[in-house]
Amino acid sequence: xxFALVVVSVINVQILTATDPRSPAAEPGMERALLWIxxxxxxxxxxxxxxxxxxxxxxTRPIKELLDAIQDIAAQKYDRRLGLYGTKEFDDxxxxxxxxxxxxxxxxxxSLSELMAANENMEIxxxxxxxxIIALDASYRILFINDVALSVLSISRHExxxxxxxxxxxxNDLLRRLIRGLEQSKDNVDKKVYDNxxxxxxxxxxxxxxxxxxxxxxxxxxTDNNAVSSPDAHTNHMIMLKNVTEFKERxxxxxxxxxxxxxxxxxxxxxxxxxxxxxxxxxxxxxNKEQSELAEDIKQNSDRxxxxxxxxxxxxxxxxxxxxxxxxxxxxxxxxxxxxKANRVQADKFNISxxxxxxxxxRISKLFVDSEKIAWVLTNLxxxxxRYSPDHARVIVGARQQDETHVEMYVRDFGKGIDxxxxxxxxxxYFRVPGTKVQGSGLGxxxxxxxxxxxxxxxxVDSQIGSGSVFTVRIRV
Ligand code: ADP
Numbered sequence: 001x002x003f004a005l006v007v008v009s010v011i012n013v014q015i016l017t018a019t020d021p022r023s024p025a026a027e028p029g030m031e032r033a034l035l036w037i038x039x040x041x042x043x044x045x046x047x048x049x050x051x052x053x054x055x056x057x058x059x060t061r062p063i064k065e066l067l068d069a070i071q072d073i074a075a076q077k078y079d080r081r082l083g084l085y086g087t088k089e090f091d092d093x094x095x096x097x098x099x100x101x102x103x104x105x106x107x108x109x110x111s112l113s114e115l116m117a118a119n120e121n122m123e124i125x126x127x128x129x130x131x132x133i134i135a136l137d138a139s140y141r142i143l144f145i146n147d148v149a150l151s152v153l154s155i156s157r158h159e160x161x162x163x164x165x166x167x168x169x170x171x172n173d174l175l176r177r178l179i180r181g182l183e184q185s186k187d188n189v190d191k192k193v194y195d196n197x198x199x200x201x202x203x204x205x206x207x208x209x210x211x212x213x214x215x216x217x218x219x220x221x222x223t224d225n226n227a228v229s230s231p232d233a234h235t236n237h238m239i240m241l242k243n244v245t246e247f248k249e250r251x252x253x254x255x256x257x258x259x260x261x262x263x264x265x266x267x268x269x270x271x272x273x274x275x276x277x278x279x280x281x282x283x284x285x286x287x288n289k290e291q292s293e294l295a296e297d298i299k300q301n302s303d304r305x306x307x308x309x310x311x312x313x314x315x316x317x318x319x320x321x322x323x324x325x326x327x328x329x330x331x332x333x334x335x336x337x338x339x340x341k342a343n344r345v346q347a348d349k350f351n352i353s354x355x356x357x358x359x360x361x362x363r364i365s366k367l368f369v370d371s372e373k374i375a376w377v378l379t380n381l382x383x384x385x386x387r388y389s390p391d392h393a394r395v396i397v398g399a400r401q402q403d404e405t406h407v408e409m410y411v412r413d414f415g416k417g418i419d420x421x422x423x424x425x426x427x428x429x430y431f432r433v434p435g436t437k438v439q440g441s442g443l444g445x446x447x448x449x450x451x452x453x454x455x456x457x458x459x460x461v462d463s464q465i466g467s468g469s470v471f472t473v474r475i476r477v
Contacts (some may be wrong), residue, residue, distance in 0.1 A: 357398030
């Protein structure tokens, strides 16, 4: 603008002086024109400087204030208000901004209270569960814990919430055991791990048993509503305890009952066998053919009853934790010989030939085992091999040095074999493969497994339908 006024004035002077700048008539006009030009120039310069100095501040100040206010809102300071007034535009901006801030504040307050209400509901729900529950985040900080869990752990809510469980576990034996169990369960591929041995806990002035269940929950990063596994996915953990004291008490009552009954049955059974022996003694009187057959029948059945009672007694020994091993140095061949002798009559009865597979040079390590128990296992395996084979079949009992530290003893038969889907179940108490016609209790293999495992060994089966079975006892020397 200054530049335009100066240009206009200069043109004016040019016009005025165009006639004859030196003529005396032009002089007063020239002076007036110069004065006007100077005055106008000064006004223009002053106006230009004022605009240059004050215009930016009047525009940038409101913009800066608006920017600050937006930043405050972004930082969730919803009580921020804008006070730009003066022009209609600024009034509108301020009014709209303040309305937006008020609505955001109201929305934030409502979602916060909703969240708090949801949290409260969840706490009520978890506290209403009568079994102890503890939830931990990825770094084992306690997220929530219900009242029963607090009581079982003997800690207060204030002590527990948001505290690192590992730190609390330093003074709390039970929590330490649970954290250790959780860490072991994490190594397991399956996310849900059930610790089979119940945990004995002294809670509410009495001894209780709890079955512990560890659950790890993977958090997925959510992208476009699709849950996807991501490198920064983290895992929360749940520890749930189920009170099994009642079942445990009933189970031990059952074990005691079976044990007592088995003991009580043994004496009359021994008396029956004794009487049978006397009956068969020709000095007392000769039995006719029919009587002999009846006597033989009674003998066989009392043998079976004795067998079952001894199996039940063995089982109760294992279940009550009263299994006592009396280990001594034993050659594997001694155990095999014992098993063959014990099964000789039965094998002859069904014309089964028993073969022995043993290294000729006898180069096989001696074992340090409870020979009665391991001999019982081999006897039972051999008895099964005979019972589940057709007449005139072959059965092989053998032993081999598996490596420097392990010896394997096995019983192979060529009988009907076992469907692979039952390979695990046959080691459970009372389990019998469906359709098995041969009489039995379903206890022999489960007791055998317990006996072998009590020695730190393993009992495994390899069998296919139609091609027979091999049961292998593997024991460390
Ligand atoms: P029991 O023989 O008294 O029934 P076990 O525990 O010894 O009890 O065996 C469990 C089941 O496994 C048997 O009922 C039978 O079905 C199956 N079994 C065991 N050994 C053999 C074998 N050598 N051949 C085929 N089936 C077998």
